[in-house]
Amino acid sequence: MPKILIPTPLRQFAGNNDTVDVAGVATVGEALGALVTQHPDLRKNLYNDEGKLRSFVNIYVNDEDIRYLSKEKTEVKDSDTISIVPSIAGGGR
Amino acid sequence: MLKIEAQPWAVMVEHGRACFPRECCGILVGSAGDAGDNVVTLAIACTNAYEGDQKDRFELDPRDVIKAERAAREQRQGVVGFFHSHPNEDAYFSATDLKFSAPGYSNVVMSIRDGEFSHAKCFIANFDQTAAEPEELHYA
Ligand SMILES: [Zn+2]
Numbered sequence: 001m002p003k004i005l006i007p008t009p010l011r012q013f014a015g016n017n018d019t020v021d022v023a024g025v026a027t028v029g030e031a032l033g034a035l036v037t038q039h040p041d042l043r044k045n046l047y048n049d050e051g052k053l054r055s056f057v058n059i060y061v062n063d064e065d066i067r068y069l070s071k072e073k074t075e076v077k078d079s080d081t082i083s084i085v086p087s088i089a090g091g092g093r
Numbered sequence: 094m095l096k097i098e099a100q101p102w103a104v105m106v107e108h109g110r111a112c113f114p115r116e117c118c119g120i121l122v123g124s125a126g127d128a129g130d131n132v133v134t135l136a137i138a139c140t141n142a143y144e145g146d147q148k149d150r151f152e153l154d155p156r157d158v159i160k161a162e163r164a165a166r167e168q169r170q171g172v173v174g175f176f177h178s179h180p181n182e183d184a185y186f187s188a189t190d191l192k193f194s195a196p197g198y199s200n201v202v203m204s205i206r207d208g209e210f211s212h213a214k215c216f217i218a219n220f221d222q223t224a225a226e227p228e229e230l231h232y233a
Binding site for chain 2: 005007008009010011018044045056057058060063065083085086087088089090091092
């Protein structure tokens with residue numbers, strides 16, 4: 001089944017797991033839905049009040065950003081790894 | 094509290110000096126222990142991916158973050174934070190830094206003055222990115 005890699009600061013909301021396996025999912029959206037069902041404390045860390053992924057959350061399937069695939073409708077296979085990758089920028093200005 | 098070992102600290106300072114007068118950026122890998130008690134064992138100097146004037150802006154390439162995450166997991170560690178420099182500015186956490194941060198990570202900001210390291214501070218953004226708390230920083 002697809003696995004989701006949990007970044008360090010979010011592990012405390014995922015039962016201290018660094019990886020969560022999600023069964024019976026066909027898309028990235030379903031996989032993330034299964035993740036926050038298993039670990040409800042993750043929901044507000046990943047999604048805003050409108051149910052959209054928060055601005056700093058990038059989702060990758062293997063090496064591909066889902067924004068350049070089919071976003072949350074991107075299909076996932078059992079062998080796929082989904083990464084939650086923080087988006088980081090800034091500046092002194 | 095964030096403790097940076099001597100080797101990664103040297104990498105960070107050198108990256109800040111080398112990129113001057115542009116902002117540098119990079120990734121901090123360390124022990125994924127209890128929050129507030131991380132030890133950085135590896136600093137990865139990254140290319141500033143910001144398209145535009147980099148004297149006061151930086152952006153990390155998410156692909157660099159994925160690579161770092163994989164390397165960290167092989168060592169049973171994790172990405173615990175990020176670093177960047179402020180050329181000829183103090184080491185504060187700007188509104189831009191806060192807006193484009195991710196909650197829960199340590200963010201080390203290094204002040205590089207006239208090409209030389211001046212001082213550094215560390216910050217953690219709160220849950221909804223409305224404020225950043227200072228984090229105690231120790232480096233070798
Ligand atoms: Zn900054």
